[in-house]
């Protein structure tokens with residue numbers, strides 16, 4: 138497997154006010170791989186993944202030390218265009234958050250703000266991304282219905298479609314199945330397997346089986362620090378740290 | 391007599407239900423139990439009297455205005471000019487003037503208020519300046535309306551030289567309703583879930599795009615509710631237009647924003663305090679008051695309707 142580094146965190150510390158949420162985090166994210174982030178609630182998984190597309194910029198009184206690179210460029214550099222970073226590094230959130238608009242408009246929005254005007258191109262793109270997100274068959278007859286009328290699992294796939302439409306290079310998933318039923322979860326997981334052929338993926342998950350099934354690398358976070366990072370297979374079969382073992386066998390967290 | 395019994399019956403039921411809830415985990419001796427029961431009864435009776443008094447006031451206001459005004463309010467009353475030194479005819483120019491003034495006030499206050507609210511909510515979250523500004527705006531809402539009238543007279547009528555005119559009146563009323571529009575808009579903007587903003591940012595949208603295409607459209611029903619309530623307020627206020635816009639009588643329709651106009655609330659005031667035929671004028675004043683009351687109730691009702699509908703859509 139080729140091991141080209143896509144994103145890299147270097148000595149990252151992050152503070153909410155004066156409270157540290159991340160301590161000296163170092164992590165590499167490889168091209169066309171799924172990197173899973175696991176750990177108990179409140180250990181800083183969301184905080185970390187949101188740094189990868191600068192979603193924490195909006196948090197007042199927060200502070201970042203260290204650097205995060207995307208293809209060798211420091212994404213927090215003052216020269217870097219945050220809008221460009223967010224387009225290249227897409228994000229799917231824990232709770233499905235479609236806009237209160239039609240299915241079609243949900244996807245059109247991202248295309249329009251990125252400067253696409255041609256109607257037929259937009260239409261093609263909408264269909265294309267719905268197909269990629271494995272939602273097309275279920276919604277093709279009602280593209281102009283409100284997205285809020287879809288089921289939770291469908292809404293989440295719509296959010297994935299919306300994200301795919303703007304052609305990101307990296308996609309961040311923050312517990313994308315946390316609010317979904319097992320069948321919807323299975324469908325999203327299938328989708329992840331497809332997407333990893335083409336995209337670089339980072340996923341936060343509480344579901345150990347899910348992490349084991351879909352990811353190539355896994356990082357175990359605890360209290361804002363990375364306890365262990367390596368091949369998923371190794372983490373799950375021969376963890377080096379006793380805390381990792383305790384966590385994956387369900388003895389705490 | 392029968393009514394009284396019925397009321398006490400309802401009263402007892404209410405009391406028993408309330409008491410039953412708290413009785414479970416409190417053990418009291420029989421004596422103090424009876425005392426408490428009596429005290430509670432007395433308390434409820436007082437509350438009931440307060441409600442009755444309030445309803446009585448409200449009811450009598452509506453009754454007197456209806457009784458005094460319903461005879462004169464006809465279609466012609468709404469569409470005709472006053473005749474015979476205000477003792478006959480209708481109130482059309484006053485209605486029209488109120489319409490112009492209110493429209494003007496909203497035209498001034500809506501863009502300004504919305505811009506303020508957007509800035510306060512979306513650009514400076516949680517800062518100290520924000521709180522200072524918010525306190526300022528809330529205080530502005532508490533300023534008596536006659537003070538706004540004096541301000542309008544000094545600034546718009548005199549300093550800018552707009553004279554007693556639709557323009558001066560609209561600006562004054564606009565400032566009067568500004569705090570209401572700002573706080574309603576702020577509330578509506580804050581009610582937009584953050585997850586929608588994040589979804590938009592994560593697609594590479596700028597702050598401005600997010601506000602324009604996601605946040606404000608989502609907040610629109612709430613903002614509209616605020617605007618409609620403000621319209622009701624602007625339509626009903628007398629003091630702010632007293633020195634800035636209103637005329638006792640105009641011969642013609644207002645020709646430009648610099649014309650003075652008749653206006654409904656001022657018309658009522660003028661009918662009751664000026665003129666030479668107080669008896670005939672009083673009837674017309676009551677009619678005008680009835681029209682104004684219905685107008686304001688209709689406007690507020692629309693606001694409630696919009697809010698209710700919006701709630702059921704999102705719920």
Ligand SMILES: Nc1ncnc2c1ncn2[C@@H]1O[C@H](COP(=O)(O)OP(=O)(O)O)[C@@H](O)[C@H]1O
Nearest residue numbers: 153158176177178179180181182183184185196
């Ligand atoms: N916006 C915020 N302001 C202050 N503290 C926060 C904020 N978001 C998260 N935290 C705190 O940072 C820590 C890590 O949170 P988070 O990254 O959400 O954890 P996880 O996603 O692993 O459950 C928690 O203690 C949480 O309370």
Ligand SMILES: [Mg+2]
Nearest residue numbers: 182183184311
């Ligand atoms: Mg989280």
